Amino acid sequence: MSLDSVLVIGGGAWGTALAQAAAMAGRTVRLVVRDASQVDEINTSHTNQRYLGEQILHQAVSASMQATPADIIILAVPAQSSRAALGALNPALLAHRPVVLSAKGLETGTLDRQSEILLDMAPDAIPYVLSGPSFAADVAAGRPTAVTLAGDDADQTSALAAALAGPSFRPYASDDRIGVEIAGALKNVYALACGAVDGAGLGASARSALIARAYAEMARMVKAMGGSATTLTGLAGLGDLTLTCTSVQSRNYQFGMALGRGQTVAQIIASGAKLAEGVATTPVADALAKSLDVDAPLIAAMHAVLSGDANIATVVAGLMARPLKRED
Numbered sequence: 001m002s003l004d005s006v007l008v009i010g011g012g013a014w015g016t017a018l019a020q021a022a023a024m025a026g027r028t029v030r031l032v033v034r035d036a037s038q039v040d041e042i043n044t045s046h047t048n049q050r051y052l053g054e055q056i057l058h059q060a061v062s063a064s065m066q067a068t069p070a071d072i073i074i075l076a077v078p079a080q081s082s083r084a085a086l087g088a089l090n091p092a093l094l095a096h097r098p099v100v101l102s103a104k105g106l107e108t109g110t111l112d113r114q115s116e117i118l119l120d121m122a123p124d125a126i127p128y129v130l131s132g133p134s135f136a137a138d139v140a141a142g143r144p145t146a147v148t149l150a151g152d153d154a155d156q157t158s159a160l161a162a163a164l165a166g167p168s169f170r171p172y173a174s175d176d177r178i179g180v181e182i183a184g185a186l187k188n189v190y191a192l193a194c195g196a197v198d199g200a201g202l203g204a205s206a207r208s209a210l211i212a213r214a215y216a217e218m219a220r221m222v223k224a225m226g227g228s229a230t231t232l233t234g235l236a237g238l239g240d241l242t243l244t245c246t247s248v249q250s251r252n253y254q255f256g257m258a259l260g261r262g263q264t265v266a267q268i269i270a271s272g273a274k275l276a277e278g279v280a281t282t283p284v285a286d287a288l289a290k291s292l293d294v295d296a297p298l299i300a301a302m303h304a305v306l307s308g309d310a311n312i313a314t315v316v317a318g319l320m321a322r323p324l325k326r327e328d
């Protein structure tokens, strides 16, 4: 199967960065955006100022408002918009095509992972999940980045990874779609929590304890959902958890910091906060943990804070007062 042309759905930070990475990998890329002025800007100035500032985009990236056939489809819209974005496409574009899912989140209401949404909307599509420590600005600027690309067929996943790999973008192939999707979604929940810990001034020791216990909790969730906990030792697990939980560049961490400083969710959103996927994913993850009978006190605590049922001091006191246990 030819893997020359790429269609990226979603002209935000990540869609534009992945379009840039694919172009740097030698692919011809069409970026589908929703705004005519953005089409003009990308095609004439080769920038996407709103999302990537002055970053110059590769000549092989062109934009349009229409989706056109391509060998590889990359979906790069927020997790809660994936179903609508897929529904707006001609199903023939997706049939028997590799569709790379790059959103990190679980769907409100259905509790679906991104590949479950895809297979619901386009049962003939071939799902792949791309995740790992990767800020859009770094990828677009050509700074060294490594990610995990998970798919069901080992040879085809390696071929797709090779087609997307460039001098500064290195996808590692995996066969654990579930593990990669759950890791990508949950790291945003824990990034909110780490931001909150830092915003509340609870100290670097608390934040590291949180990251370690988050890793253990994430492993329980991945296992319960049918993924492999080994996946968490890699880029999509430890790599992205570390990045997002420790970097002020992360939008989830920033959102959490504002919570830690005492702002409410409504106040943070009203102040123009950027997309923080963990806000929508936290209640979904909590519902999943409860339905699977997984012990997930950190997710539950974050849910209580986001829903306004508890403040940070209360949930921290509650976590510290849990019965002592063995570290497993």
Ligand SMILES: NC(=O)c1ccc[n+]([C@@H]2O[C@H](COP(=O)([O-])OP(=O)(O)OC[C@H]3O[C@@H](n4cnc5c(N)ncnc54)[C@H](O)[C@@H]3O)[C@@H](O)[C@H]2O)c1
Pocket (backbone or CB within 6 Å): 009, 010, 011, 012, 013, 014, 015, 034, 051, 076, 077, 078, 079, 081, 082, 084, 085, 102, 103, 104, 105, 134, 135, 136, 137, 275, 277
């Ligand atoms: N920005 C990053 O550094 C980064 C890195 C890795 C993964 N991601 C993930 O990528 C996903 C998208 O994040 P982002 O940073 O691009 O967000 P963003 O807010 O920068 O952009 C989102 C884009 O999606 C478009 N969009 C929304 N609904 C749509 C729809 N129904 N149809 C078509 N387009 C639609 C918006 O117009 C916007 O251009 C998130 O799940 C995020 O976790 C982001």
Ligand SMILES: O=P(O)(O)OC[C@H](O)CO
Pocket (backbone or CB within 6 Å): 104, 132, 133, 134, 135, 136, 188, 191, 240, 243, 244, 249, 250, 251, 252, 253, 275, 276, 277
């Ligand atoms: O800015 P965030 O918090 O959405 O994180 C972006 C990427 O997921 C980091 O890998």
